[in-house]
Amino acid sequence: MIERALTPTLFLLCLIALFLACLLGSTPLPADRVLAALFGGAAASDRLVVWSIRLPRALAAFLVGATLGISGAALQGLLRNPLAEPGVLGVSASSSLFATFSLYYGLIAFSPWVLPIFAILGALAATALLALAAIRTQSVVTLILIGVGISSFAAALMSLMMNLAPNPFSLTEMVNWMLGSVANRSFVEIGFVAPFMIAGTAILLLTRRGLSALTLGEEAASGVGLNLRNQRIFTVVGAGLATGASVALAGAIGFVGIVAPHVIRPFVNHDPARSLVPSALLGGLLLMLADIFVRIIPSQTELKLGVVAALIGAPAFVWIAMQRRVAYD
């Protein structure tokens, strides 16, 4: 019963949050003016605020949260661990390193597709490494340690690039990538990452049934007819595409992929396959709300969205880890 209402409810809440994001801000717009602006009426200035600033920003927050939520849910299903997530596993860090590299060396001058493609390559490199490690070891602790290693290495290379940065501008740019933000995103930028997000999400959704089988462990999952190799490849590529695209849009934002599936799981009887769609919606919702928060709190310089996400998510990560019963490790 609750399960059936879950997805529509989350969808409705996302629409409300999207609308709220258009209302609230440094200059609050009343609801009637926002509605008028959304549907083509209202003054030109209102339309500009809604269509060029607030709506794309909120949409970017939603897309980033949704892709991180679904990637987290899928990786948790594949690795059979509630702590698996693009941020924790170093996928986001590796992706933002590659993205920064393309920025730093001016490669993005060649084509607007360079940035998303580099971010995706970074994400795929990390996910592939993790999947290879997952074949060799059953221990999830080992995997998370490998993720910590990838994260640290990416952070070190990032610092190296910062040291070599020719001017303070590229320094602030890099900080943006490491902390994550959706400020000043436009529909054009969304358009360049959307195809990858859609492709990654589609792959994850089409292969989600295998994630249920993996509940049994790999041996029994192949026993019931799962093609283990293909499942690994599809989940890794799907999560890599989705995470890479989200990093290309907003930089590295952590912990959404842990918190969203964790909240959803009890409502779907702990079935990884059924947790994907609600986790995506909840991830999008959380990040939209966090971004509204970032915009309305009064401060000199705007807080980074990724910082807020980590402030909420990191304690949640510690909490989940402490609750975990020792079964595998």
Place this chain on the structure above:
Amino acid sequence: MTELRVSNLSVRVDDKALVDAASFRLKPGDLTVLLGPNGAGKTSLLRAALGLQKTQAGSSDLDGAPVTGLSPTERARRVAYLPQIRPLAWPNRVNDIVALGRFSHGAAIGKLAGEDAAAVDRALTACDLKYLADRAADTLSGGELARMHCARALAAEAPLLIADEPTAALDPRHQFRILDLIKSYVEQGGGALKDLHDIELAARYATRLIWMKAGRILAEGRVSDTLTEERLAEVYEIDAQVQGTQIFMKGAL
């Protein structure tokens, strides 16, 4: 009629022969028990027969086609496989875990319909799990968990079943219950192959025995033909007396 035919199968890992030129057949009506001491290669043989383990020589055919050439789905529809029980990754409902037995038939758990729902229901009934169907699997006892996994394998309704120590770590009553389930599956037209550590239980339930030691099959045949004091001494290195299917163990040799 589905038949698994294993001939001269060898598995070597780093020059150590885990399975050495093993041959046997499994068809509906058989309840074959694989016997042998720890490290005899029983699990490796079962996995290799299913195509889940790389082999260096020999073949394993299902109805004349190499098992390695079948897709995992095709194989799973003909042979249900019950590996040694591992903890579940998530506290799923019993009903959902049993439904995973229908994976090869394309069923998605949570939205079972038609034949899949009926098969899951039959398996739950057969294993006396109906009253636990909505419970979370992490609240079950060891015996209930073993029955749940057994139900999952039976839900596939495959003509053959291969089980790896299905009664490990169970008390005698639950061992009997699991073996009764497998026996009634065989009586209804299935063929089962499993490895057990309890020789007496094996002698009581099996129609055929396969005796294995150090990767090699030493004997294969009907219980009355292959269960002898000499064989127990050779395979298990124990001193035992055999009267029919009764075994009196005296100690290690």
